[in-house]
Amino acid sequence: MYSYYHEHIRTPILVWALRLILIGILGFTCLSVAQEKLEIDLIETVTQAKQTVDENPTLTAARLNLGFAYLELGSMQQAEAEFKSVVGLDPRAPSGYYWLGGVYFLQSRYEEAIDVFQRALEQLPGWSAAYHALGMSHFERHNHDAAEIAFNIALNLMQKPQSSQYEVLAPSFGTGGYGWNIKPSPANALYFLGLIASQRGRLDTAKEYWRQAIETGPPLAEVYFELGVAHNKDMQWEKSVRVLREAIRLRPEMPAAHYQLARAYLKLDNMTEGTRELEEFQRLKTAYARLSARHTMIRAAPDAAITLFGLARKYMQEEKYAEASREFQKALWHDPRLAKAYSGLGRAYVGLGRLDDALEALGKAIELEPNMAEAYITKGLILLTRADKSGARSDYERAVSACREGIELNPKLKVPIVIRAAIGRAYLREGKLARASHQFEEILKADANFSDAYFYLGAIHLARHEYEKAENAYLRVIELEPSSANAYERLAHLYGTRGILLDKAIQYAERAIDLKPDSAAYYNTLSWLHFLGKDYEKAETSVIKALTLQPDNQLYSEGLKVIREAKQSEDGGKKVGK
C-alpha cells in the first residue's frame, strides 16, 4: 500500500480573506492624496530639529523649525518657548513674532496674539499676512471695527505686488493642521469682511463681500456656504440651493452646508431632497461631533496623551490613518511609555501601507507592554500579508506564531477569522487537535457559514477517526460551497479509507477533478480508489494523468509501479485460471 500527500493550505481563500481585511478593515488601498501629505514622522522631525538647534543654538531659522515641529505635535508651551527664543535672539525678526502670534491664537490667547502680530508689523509694515492674522485675532474677540480695518489693509496690500521678504516663513512640512494660518488671499479677507458685516446685521453688505470673494477666487467652499446661509435668511431659497450645492461640490464633507441646503429644500417643499440632505447632514455631523468633542477635550484635559490617543482612535474609526498616525505620535510625545499608542500607531501605519514602520511601532508596543495581545495580532496580520506575498513558509510560521501569542495572551480577544484559521491550521500541523478544533469552533461562533472551518474540522475528525463527524463536516462544506473540489476529494478519500461507498467515492473524486482538472493529487486519489476497486486499468490511467501533471512526483511513480504489479499479478492469475 502506498500513502498520499495532500497540501491542505487553501491559498486562494486565504488571499481573498486577507485582502478583505487589509482593504476593508484597515483601508489599505484607500489613501487620498491629502492623507499622503500628512504622512510625517513628527517625533523624528522634532528630534532632528532639536539636534540642529543644539548644534546652532543662535540660529533663528533652526529655532523656528523646532517651533514648527512642536506646533505640529501640539506642544504649545515648547513651541511658544522656541518662538520667544527667536524674537529674543533677533528682536527684529518678524517671523518670530508672527509664529508666536500663531501659538497664542491657537490657544485662544487673542490679546497676546494681537500684541505680537502688531510687533511683527512694526518690523515689516507692509506684511499682508500679519494684517490678515491680526484681523482674525480681532474677529475672534468680536472687535469688529479693528478686524475690519486689519482685513481691509491686508486686502489692499495683497492687491499690490509684494517682495519675497513678505512671504510667510512656513515650516518645511505641511501646514494643513494650523487653524489660524490660513493662506492670506483677497478671497479670504473678503470672506472675513463678509462675516463681520453679517454679525453686524448688515446682510446685504455681507453678501456683496462674498460675491466679490467668489469673483476674486480661488473658489472657497466657506464663501459659497455663507452666501447660501445669507440667501436662506433672505428667503431666497432657489439662490440658496444653487450656491450651497456649489459649496458642497467644493467640499462634500461640510455638514453645515447640507443642513442649510436641507432647510432651503424643505422651504421649497422639496421633501425628498430636503430629507436626503438632512440625513447626509446627520451622518456627517455625527462624525464631526466625535472629533470635535475630542479636540475640545484636548484643550481642557490635563492628560493630553490619553486625550490625543482617544482622538487618534476616532480617526482610526473614520479610516483617516494619516491623521490617526499624527495624533498617536502626539500622544507618544506627551507620554513616550504609552504602549497602546505605539500599538495604535502600528495599525495606522498598516492603514498607510507602511508595514515596516508598523512592525517597528508594534515592536515598541510589545517591548513596553509584553502582554499586549492586540499588538501581537496586528503584527501577525502584517506577517501573514507578507507571507501571502512571499509564499515563504518561514514568513508564514512567524505570522502564525505572532497571532498565536496574541490569542493565547487574551483568548477573548476579537480576532479576525482569517487569523484564527491560520492559527488553527498551525495547531493542526503540529497535531494539537484540541487547540485547532477550538479555533475553528470559535470561527463558527462568529460565522456559522465559514466553510473553511468545517473543512478543517473535517480533517480533525478524520485524524481522530471520527468518520461520521468528518463526513458531516465535508458535506457541510459542499453544501456551503458546491464548487469546493477539496471537500469532494476529502470525502472520496474518507470513503476509500473506510472501504465503503466506493462508487460514490469515485464519483466524488471525479467531481473534484472536474472542478480542478489540474490537480495531480486528485488524479492520484482517483487512481487509489480505482485501485481499491481493483480496476487497475482506470487506476493506471489516472495515476499516469497525475504523473503528466507532476512528472517528478516519486509517490505517483511508486503508485504506478504498484498498480502495474497488481495488474500483472491479476493478468497472471487470469491466465492461470484459463
Place this chain on the structure above:
Amino acid sequence: MSFRSRATISNQHHSAFFVFHSPYLKISAAVIVILSFSSAIADAQLRFTDVTATTGIRFHHEDGRSGAHYFLETLGAGAAWFDYDQDGDIDIYFVNGADLPGMKSDVPPTNALFRNDGDGTFTDVTDYAGVGDLGYGFSCAAGDYDNNGFPDLYITNFGPNVLYQNNGNGTFTDVTAQAGVGDSLWGASSAFADYDNDGHLDLFVANYVQFEVDSNPECGTIGVRTHCGPEAFHGTASVLYRNSGDGTFTDVTEKSGVWNPNGKGMGVIWCDYDNDADLDLFVANDKVEDWLYRNEGDGTFKDVGLTSGVALNEMGAPYSSMAPVFGDIDNNGWFDLAITNFQDEPNSVYYNDGDGFFSDITYRSGIGGPSLTRLAWGADFADLDSDGWLDLFVATGHLEENVQLLNPTTTYPQQNQLFLSRGDRTFDDVSDSSGDGLLLKRVSRGAAFGDYDNDGDVDILITNSNQTPDLLRNDTANQNHWLVFTAVGTKSNRSGIGTRITVSAGGSVQMREVKSGGSYPSHSDMRLHFGLGESAAAEQVEIRWSSGLIEHYKDVRSNRFLIATEGKGLESLEAEN
C-alpha cells in the same frame, strides 16, 4: 378639540363685571397715585433702579464651592415671582444651593420665601411657610396643580425635586412623595402646563447631565484649572408628568414621545407656537441640539426642532443653550423664539415664519452681535417701556471666577443686557443707558419678571451666583398706557396657564400666553402685561382659554389691573369713579 364659543363682551355694556375686589383694594390707591404723577413725566428712556437694599430682601445664594470645581456649582439658581398668599401682590421665592464636599457652612443654605408687604418691602416667611428646602436647588416653577386657588411650588434639585402644596393659609406642605414627582436626577428647570387641555396642570422637568460629586473630572486649559463643560458628561432624559387630577402625577415621558436620553436640558418653555390651540414644548439643551416638541393633540409630541430650524445654529451645530423664551416680536400673531447662549455664541433669535419654519434673524435683530461678549442665562421678552413692542432682557455672568486668565477682555461678573425693540424685528442694545440697575456687573443667572409694586410696568428680579440678588425697579417714566391681566381658569386650569390673551390697540395686535417657568431657571409673574403706547384703551381683548372657550371684550380702558375669570368676564381692580 373642545368646544369654542364666542363671548364678545364690552366693558361699557357689561359694567357688572367691573367690581371691587377687596383683596386688591390696598393697591388701587397706590396705583392711582403713582399713575397720576408718572403721567406728568415725559421721559421715554428706560430706567431701572437697583432697589434691593431698601426692600428688606436678605438672601445670599450659596453655591457650596470648596475649590474642587464641582460642575454643578457654576449654574446658579433661580427665583419665582408668585402671589402665594393671593393678596394681589407678587411674592418672591429664592432657590439656594447647598454645601459641597469640602465646604461646611455655619448655617446650611436654604431656599427662602419673601412675602411682599405691599409697600415696596418684603418679609422673610420661609420658616412659617415651611418651604425652606435644603437640597442643592436650581429652579422653581409655580402653578396651581390642585386647582384650589393657591399656586403651588415645584423645585428642581441636584437630587430629589420637591413639590410644595400651597395650603392657602400661608403655609405649604411637601407632597412630593404622594404626588410622585420626586425625580432625583439633576433637574435644571421645570414648567407647569396643561398640555392635554384637561384642566389639570402637568409638569415638565428638564434634567441636565449625569454627574456624581464623587467622580468630578478635572478640566483646564493652558494651565488654568476650570470647570468642565457639558461635553465631559453624559446626557440624561427629562421627564413629563401628567397630572392625574387626584393629587398624583404619572410619568408619561416615553408614552408622550419626549423621552430622549441624550438631552442636557437647561431651560424649558411651553408655548403654542403653531397656533393650533395646544401647548408645544421647547427644551434648550447645553451643547446638544434643542428640541421643539410639537403637540400632536393626542397626548403625544413630535420633535420638529431640526426641520423647523430651531434645533441648531446656522452652522448646524448646537449652542450651549440656556433659556428659551417665546414672544411675538413684530405683533404678527406668531410667537418668535429667542434662546440665550454661552459667551462667544450669539443669543439666537428665530423668527416664526408661520408655516412651521423659523428663520434665523440672530444678527439682523441686533441682538446677536452684542451678545457675543456675554455669557447669557435667564431672559425674557417683556414690554418694558409699554410702547406695544416686546423688549428683551438678558441676565449674564461668566461661570469661571478666573476667566480673565483665559480672556483678559472678559470678567466673571458681567453687565446684564437690555435690548429695546424698534418695532421692526430689530432691537437696540440700551444696556448702558437704562439706569443704574443695568450698569451693575454681577454673576447673574436667573431672571424673573413681574410688576412687584403694581405700578403698571414690569420690574426685574435677578439672581446672582454666590451673591445677593438684585431687584431692578422699572422707573421708566413715560406716558405710555398699559393693561395687566390675571387669568383665572374655571374649566381650564385654575392658574390659567396656557391662556392666550390678544389685545388690539392703536392698530397693533399683541398677544401673550400665561406661562409657568421659562426664564432660566425662574418663574415670572403669571399676570400678563401689555403696553399700549399712546392708546388709552384697547379696542378689543380676546381671551382664549385652554378649555377652548374664547371670550372677547371691547373698548377696555387702559392702565388697569384686570382679572379674567373663565366664562365670567373681566373684573377691574380699579375703583370705578
